[in-house]
Amino acid sequence: MRRVYNFSPGPSAVPEAVLNRIRDELYDWQGLGMSVMEISHRGKEFEALVERTEARLRELLAIPANYRVVFVPGGATMQFAAVPLNLAGAGGAADYVVTGHWGKKAVTEAERYCTVNVAADAAATKYTAIPPRESWRLRSDAAYVHYTPNETIGGVEFHFVPDTGAVPLVADMSSTIMSRPIDVSRFGVIYAGAQKNLGISGITVVIVREDLLGRARRETPSVIDYRAQAADKSLLNTPATFVWYVLALTLDWVAEQGGVSVMAERNSAKAKRLYAAIDASGFYRNPVDPPARSWMNVPFMLADPNLDKEFLADAARAGLASLKGHRSVGGMRASIYNAMPEAGVAALTDFMADFERRRG
Amino acid sequence: MRRVYNFSPGPSAVPEAVLNRIRDELYDWQGLGMSVMEISHRGKEFEALVERTEARLRELLAIPANYRVVFVPGGATMQFAAVPLNLAGAGGAADYVVTGHWGKKAVTEAERYCTVNVAADAAATKYTAIPPRESWRLRSDAAYVHYTPNETIGGVEFHFVPDTGAVPLVADMSSTIMSRPIDVSRFGVIYAGAQKNLGISGITVVIVREDLLGRARRETPSVIDYRAQAADKSLLNTPATFVWYVLALTLDWVAEQGGVSVMAERNSAKAKRLYAAIDASGFYRNPVDPPARSWMNVPFMLADPNLDKEFLADAARAGLASLKGHRSVGGMRASIYNAMPEAGVAALTDFMADFERRRG
Numbered sequence: 117m118r119r120v121y122n123f124s125p126g127p128s129a130v131p132e133a134v135l136n137r138i139r140d141e142l143y144d145w146q147g148l149g150m151s152v153m154e155i156s157h158r159g160k161e162f163e164a165l166v167e168r169t170e171a172r173l174r175e176l177l178a179i180p181a182n183y184r185v186v187f188v189p190g191g192a193t194m195q196f197a198a199v200p201l202n203l204a205g206a207g208g209a210a211d212y213v214v215t216g217h218w219g220k221k222a223v224t225e226a227e228r229y230c231t232v233n234v235a236a237d238a239a240a241t242k243y244t245a246i247p248p249r250e251s252w253r254l255r256s257d258a259a260y261v262h263y264t265p266n267e268t269i270g271g272v273e274f275h276f277v278p279d280t281g282a283v284p285l286v287a288d289m290s291s292t293i294m295s296r297p298i299d300v301s302r303f304g305v306i307y308a309g310a311q312k313n314l315g316i317s318g319i320t321v322v323i324v325r326e327d328l329l330g331r332a333r334r335e336t337p338s339v340i341d342y343r344a345q346a347a348d349k350s351l352l353n354t355p356a357t358f359v360w361y362v363l364a365l366t367l368d369w370v371a372e373q374g375g376v377s378v379m380a381e382r383n384s385a386k387a388k389r390l391y392a393a394i395d396a397s398g399f400y401r402n403p404v405d406p407p408a409r410s411w412m413n414v415p416f417m418l419a420d421p422n423l424d425k426e427f428l429a430d431a432a433r434a435g436l437a438s439l440k441g442h443r444s445v446g447g448m449r450a451s452i453y454n455a456m457p458e459a460g461v462a463a464l465t466d467f468m469a470d471f472e473r474r475r476g
Numbered sequence: 477m478r479r480v481y482n483f484s485p486g487p488s489a490v491p492e493a494v495l496n497r498i499r500d501e502l503y504d505w506q507g508l509g510m511s512v513m514e515i516s517h518r519g520k521e522f523e524a525l526v527e528r529t530e531a532r533l534r535e536l537l538a539i540p541a542n543y544r545v546v547f548v549p550g551g552a553t554m555q556f557a558a559v560p561l562n563l564a565g566a567g568g569a570a571d572y573v574v575t576g577h578w579g580k581k582a583v584t585e586a587e588r589y590c591t592v593n594v595a596a597d598a599a600a601t602k603y604t605a606i607p608p609r610e611s612w613r614l615r616s617d618a619a620y621v622h623y624t625p626n627e628t629i630g631g632v633e634f635h636f637v638p639d640t641g642a643v644p645l646v647a648d649m650s651s652t653i654m655s656r657p658i659d660v661s662r663f664g665v666i667y668a669g670a671q672k673n674l675g676i677s678g679i680t681v682v683i684v685r686e687d688l689l690g691r692a693r694r695e696t697p698s699v700i701d702y703r704a705q706a707a708d709k710s711l712l713n714t715p716a717t718f719v720w721y722v723l724a725l726t727l728d729w730v731a732e733q734g735g736v737s738v739m740a741e742r743n744s745a746k747a748k749r750l751y752a753a754i755d756a757s758g759f760y761r762n763p764v765d766p767p768a769r770s771w772m773n774v775p776f777m778l779a780d781p782n783l784d785k786e787f788l789a790d791a792a793r794a795g796l797a798s799l800k801g802h803r804s805v806g807g808m809r810a811s812i813y814n815a816m817p818e819a820g821v822a823a824l825t826d827f828m829a830d831f832e833r834r835r836g
Contacts, residue, residue, distance in 0.1 A: 120509035124516050127717050135503060135511060142499055149480035150797060151495060153676040153722070156484050159798070189549040189678065190699050193713035197697035228694050311714060316513045318549065318678040318716025334588050335695045337557035339550050353553035354671060356678025356716050357487050362513070437510060438519070 121460035124438035125268050125413060126291065127311040129455040133372075134315075134365045153358040157351055165364055166349060172367040176376055177293075179300050179323060186322045187350040187360065188340055191309040192218065192290045195320060196225035198340040199286055199305065202324075202332045204230035204259045211235040211258040211283070215274075216243040216267030217444065218288060226262070229333070233258065243270040245405035249278050260284045260304055266292035266412055268312075269442040271402070271449065273410035277302045284328060291412050293321070294370060295454060296380035304328055310359065312412070313454045315366040318359035370454065379454050386452050386461045387411040393465040399476040400468060417447035423475055424448070434467050436460075481820035484798035485628050485773060486651065487671040489815040493732075494675075494725045513718040517711055525724055526709060532727040536736055537653075539660050539683060546682045547710040547720065548700055551669040552578065552650045555680060556585035558700040559646055559665065562684075562692045564590035564619045571595040571618040571643070575634075576603040576627030577804065578648060586622070589693070593618065603630040605765035609638050620644045620664055626652035626770055628672075629802040631762070631809065633770035637662045644688060651772050653681070654730060655814060656740035664688055670719065672772070673814045675726040678719035730814065739814050746812050746821045747771040753825040759836040760828060777807035783835055784808070794827050796820075 122129040145152040146161055155162055170185050179185065188194070199222075204210050209231040212223045215238045226232050235254050236247040254261060261280040266273040268291045277299065278285065284304025293308040300306065305324045311317035322342060329343040338344045339353045370379060391409060394400040399419045402409065418424060424447065431439050441449040452461055482489040505512040506521055515522055530545050539545065548554070559582075564570050569591040572583045575598045586592050595614050596607040614621060621640040626633040628651045637659065638645065644664025653668040660666065665684045671677035682702060689703040698704045699713045730739060751769060754760045760776045762769065778784055784807065791799050801807040812821055 118507075118509045119503060122510050122514055124510075124514065124519075127514060127516060127714065130511060130514050139499065139502055142502075143479060143495060147478075148797070149478045149795065150482050150484075151490060154482055154484065154487060154490050156487060156798065157677070159484075189551070189554065189716075190697075191549070191714045194549065194697060194699045197699070201697075225698060309714060311717075316716075316718050317517070317714045318719055337550075337554060337561075337697070337700070338585060339554045339557070340697070354487065354551045354669060354677045356549075356676075356719055357671075358676050358718065358722075359678055359716055362718075435509065437508070438516065 120435040120437040121456070121463055122437050123450045123452065123456070123464070125449060125451040127317045128451055128453050130316065130362070131366065131369045131455045133369050134362065137365050138362070152361045155357070157354055157357050162357060163349070165361060166351065169360065169364045169367065172364070172371060173321065176367060176370055177298060177300055182326045183300060183323050184326055184329065184342070184346045186324065186342055186345040187355060188320050188322060188345060189318065189353070189356060190340065191317065191320055192288050192307065193221070193225070194340060195288065195307045195322070196222045197229065198336070199260070199262060199307070200226045200229035201336040201340065202342050203284070203286070203305070203328060205331060206333055208259045209233060209255055209257060211254050211261040213247070213252060213261065213263040214238065215246055215264055215272050216270040218267055219264040222262055222264070222288065230259070235261065238272070241405070243267065243272060244403050244408070246272060246274060246408045254280065254283065258283050260286045262286045262288070264288045266410055268413045268451070269445060271404050271410040271413040271415040272408045273412065275407065284325065294376060294379060295383050295411060297376045310363050315362040316359055318356035319363055382458060383411045383452070383454070386456065386458055387414065389461050389465060390414050390450060390452065393468055397468070397472055399472040412453055413449060413451050415441055415445055415447060415449045419476070421446065426475065427471055430471060431467060434463070436464055436467055480795040480797040481816070481823055482797050483810045483812065483816070483824070485809060485811040487677045488811055488813050490676065490722070491726065491729045491815045493729050494722065497725050498722070512721045515717070517714055517717050522717060523709075525721060526711065529720065529724045529727065532724070532731060533681065536727060536730055537658060537660055537683075542686045543660060543683050544686055544689065544702070544706045546684065546702055546705040547715060548680050548682060548705060549678065549713070549716060550700065551677065551680055552648050552667065553581065553585070554700060555648065555667045555682070556582045557589065558696070559620070559622060559667070560586045560589035561696040561700065562702050563644070563646070563665070563688060565691060566693055568619045569593060569615055569617060571614050571621040573607070573612060573621065573623040574598065575606055575624055575632050576630040578627055579624040582622055582624070582648065590619070595621065598632075601765070603627065603632060604763050604768070606632060606634060606768045612638075614640065614643065618643050620646045622646045622648070624648045626772055628773045628811070629805060631764050631770040631773040631775040632768045633772065635767065644685065654736060654739060655743050655771060657736045670723050675722040676719055678716035679723055742818060743771045743812070743814070746816065746818055747774065749821050749825060750774050750810060750812065753828055757828070757832055759832040772813055773809060773811045775801055775805055775807060775809045779836070781806065786835065787831055790831060791827060794823070796824055796827055
């Protein structure tokens with residue numbers, strides 16, 4: 117069995133320890149004689165998994181007691197609708213800060229439901245920088261301020277939590293959650309698709325401050341109504357049970373590694389190594405403003421884009437997979453989420469140096 | 477490794493051949509050195525899986541060319557909102573035929589979006605029969621007629637497709653799809669959560685007649701907008717990729733078994749054996765009107781409900797799992813979807829006879 121270092125932006129690498137658990141328990145989970153994917157979500161065994169998952173998430177992220185955690189289907193794109201449906205009311209307004217592709221998509225979807233005020237947009241920098249907080253034009257009557265702490269395509273990340281005063285801050289943390297400690301109390305809503313740092317695709321975690329529940333518009337489908345799901349322990353509908361199980365295993369793995377502060381140390385070290393290799397080279401280039409560089413997604417360009425294909429083919433032969441950059445940016449992109457070991461980043465920087473020696 | 481016969485109503489048993497494929501490919505799918513759950517849904521390998529899944533589904537169900545197939549998150553409960561959002565327009569009306577728990581839930585959710593006319597409701601029979609087609613009070617201006625071909629809790633199934641003239645017929649086939657051949661051309665929309673006969677929970681198949689696309693209300697989240705998903709090959713958002721893969725494996729398994737007509741023969745034989753055992757006994761009882769008895773979900777009561785606990789405990793010891801009836805009905809329920817082998821039903825009827833001898 118051959119395994120590669122997988123730099124996919126998401127769905128992305130799963131820790132090998134998690135795959136081993138899946139293998140060991142595939143035919144017989146907890147002595148039931150059934151796979152976890154074959155059992156009812158209403159049985160006591162699955163309900164215990166649900167409770168364990170939430171408890172683990174609360175412990176890892178130090179979620180305060182006045183926040184509820186709900187698990188819903190549909191990924192961040194569904195939340196682009198769910199957030200205004202749950203929070204904006206009919207005829208309400210909301211602020212959006214756009215620092216890349218996903219922030220723009222959130223705006224487009226929200227426009228179906230509320231008046232969207234784009235309070236800041238980094239388009240002029242080609243999404244390579246974060247507009248300073250002082251430049252944001254926030255509305256005083258906004259139902260919330262939405263932003264994207266990490267943009268996977270541009271590789272732009274907030275290394276601070278913006279202050280929005282009394283207006284609830286809503287964050288699409290799909291690609292950064294669990295990569296470092298966060299102060300949940302600074303947020304109104306945090307949501308994150310699981311397929312980067314929480315497991316595999318098919319489930320979205322929503323952490324919502326209790327006082328924001330109960331504002332959903334009548335047109336909100338029950339399945340994405342935060343209050344309705346919170347009232348039903350997120351079992352209002354049949355969830356993606358196997359995906360939930362992988363989420364639970366992934367959280368266990370983070371805890372075993374030492375929690376989010378250990379993740380943060382590793383992620384910081386991995387990112388530092390990769391950016392240092394890029395910056396020290398005359399051959400590779402990362403276009404992002406250094407204070408806004410992502411720990412999770414590192415785009416880089418070759419001096420000669422005609423070499424891109426050869427780079428990718430050689431990298432694949434060296435066991436370094438899924439390095440192709442997004443078509444809107446070009447070049448390469450290394451996504452180095454929690455599951456990417458430091459050895460994988462070292463293998464990449466070694467390969468990059470070798471490629472530069474041969475072809476630079 | 478101990479495996480049991482799993483009579484769970486859903487999520488439910490997965491064919492062992494499918495579990496074997498999952499095991500064999502867990503660490504390295506198609507020689508990529510990555511699990512299928514670790515790869516991008518935008519890569520050519522996953523896109524090929526997407527195309528293969530649709531082609532296989534079209535072949536198995538003989539779906540006509542003027543129907544589109546979309547794959548969406550959220551299960552049937554999400555479709556309870558998606559159907560009126562996509563089809564009823566603003567201020568529209570729709571007919572609902574209620575033959576049990578799921579039909580009632582569909583009504584409650586639809587009432588957020590349109591004027592619901594309950595054209596027939598089997599409540600007076602305690603949901604043990606299907607109201608004759610002649611008794612349905614359909615509106616001539618309905619956007620569609622919604623019904624539930626199989627109700628999992630009551631164990632009531634339509635063994636015919638009702639005629640609704642020019643008004644599109646919408647069917648929640650979550651618990652009956654792929655159990656027998658269907659004439660897709662009789663329907664406007666067919667939807668089905670995967671977790672009974674199509675694999676595991678986390679994906680829903682929607683088969684929609686082309687002329688019904690493009691009627692969605694502005695408040696429809698993109699992820700459940702049939703036209704938007706059809707236009708984007710159901711990859712508008714990151715789907716539950718592993719769940720999709722299990723769907724593909726399950727469809728392959730159905731094809732290898734000989735297709736839906738073979739499934740129908742087996743399901744008919746399994747149901748016949750179980751109902752015959754119940755009817756021949758003075759100890760067990762199924763309350764459903766015989767022409768409406770489900771092939772998929774068979775509720776049965778013991779003559780003395782005080783023996784229920786003992787029955788369940790003895791059955792579990794005999795390797796017969798998840799037989800407890802729904803709390804609203806009581807007694808037992810055997811769900812015998814495609815993945816339940818005839819030997820499993822035989823083991824159940826043998827056990828029932830033995831229990832009756834000992835305790836009847």
